[in-house]
């Protein structure tokens with residue numbers, strides 16, 4: 001979507017950049033010329049992704065470089081290491097994509113305290129630790145920066161069966177708005193993306209395992225009748241991390257094919273046939289005539 005080289009000279013940290021959506025966004029940022037640090041718990045996965053992205057056949061000559069650093073986002077000392085090694089390698093940091101997450105589907109009453117903590121710690125604590133660390137660096141060095149948080153649509157609506165994730169993503173969304181208000185004076189922007197379903201192994205293994213996968217087709221609820229494509233999300237993320245979105249802050253952009261609209265009272269009436277609509281129309285018109293007569 002953005003022109004070639006649109007992110008040249010920028011350095012972005014992508015948490016969870018070794019897999020899934022983080023990897024797809026990293027691929028596009030590199031193509032646009034950004035240098036990208038990817039970080040997560042599994043160094044071997046990060047190294048393999050870095051190797052793959054640096055040797056893609058269609059990699060432009062002026063594509064950015066990737067640096068892979070092990071980091072558990074629940075650990076501030078490891079976050080500090082990512083920041084210092086990124087500055088050492090690329091000179092500065094311009095953007096942070098908080099994309100790391102943990103999640104699994106489960107009735108909430110089945111969860112142990114540790115299970116709940118595990119998700120909230122990765123998603124909420126990890127997001128605010130990383131944002132705080134990078135934000136301090138930007139403020140101390142008078143660097144304008146941009147934070148993009150990968151949220152979910154249920155961060156606003158809430159959702160059963162993924163309650164720790166909803167609680168944590170909801171908290172991160174409020175942090176996005178709160179810090180957008182507080183740090184605007186430093187030239188720091190914070191936004192969020194709320195994706196609907198975008199198939200990844202990480203999400204599908206934990207949210208749609210059998211027998212759920214056989215009985216639950218997420219596309220049925222989506223007005224556009226399909227799941228998202230990684231390139232569509234990468235376009236939006238690159239835009240929100242780029243200077244082209246320079247006047248957007250505190251905003252959440254939903255990209256879900258209209259799935260959140262499912263709450264609309266009458267949206268499920270797709271099932272009503274054309275013949276049934278004829279009958280309904282006649283019935284309403286009959287009622288209209290009757291009420292007019294009553295008024296005469």
Ligand SMILES: CCCCC/C=C/C(=O)SCCNC(=O)CCNC(=O)[C@H](O)C(C)(C)COP(=O)(O)OP(=O)(O)OC[C@H]1O[C@@H](n2cnc3c(N)ncnc32)[C@H](O)[C@@H]1OP(=O)(O)O
Nearest residue numbers: 101102103104106112114115118152196197198202203206
């Ligand atoms: C499609 C529509 C919208 C979707 C929105 C998507 C949101 C997403 O976030 S998708 C991202 C999915 N990706 C991941 O989750 C990747 C990373 N995940 C993991 O590594 C694991 O799933 C993890 C989050 C559980 C963390 O792993 P680890 O640190 O190794 O933790 P443990 O295995 O030790 O488990 C901790 C704790 O949690 C309990 N637990 C794990 N799975 C379940 C489960 N399915 N049901 C109930 N409890 C579970 C586990 O038993 C541990 O608790 P204790 O037993 O008390 O020790």
Ligand SMILES: NC(=O)C1=CN([C@@H]2O[C@H](COP(=O)(O)OP(=O)(O)OC[C@H]3O[C@@H](n4cnc5c(N)ncnc54)[C@H](OP(=O)(O)O)[C@@H]3O)[C@@H](O)[C@H]2O)C=CC1
Nearest residue numbers: 016019020021040041042072073100101197198200202203
């Ligand atoms: N796929 C979808 O349909 C949707 C996804 N999302 C969001 O998109 C983002 C990416 O998810 P997706 O690509 O689907 O799933 P993935 O499982 O592929 O991505 C999650 C990433 O988080 C990393 N991670 C997990 N725990 C930690 C930790 N403690 N410290 C550092 N990194 C960690 C994982 O790497 P490692 O295991 O190496 O640590 C992994 O790379 C998440 O924020 C998710 O909530 C939102 C809505 C829909």
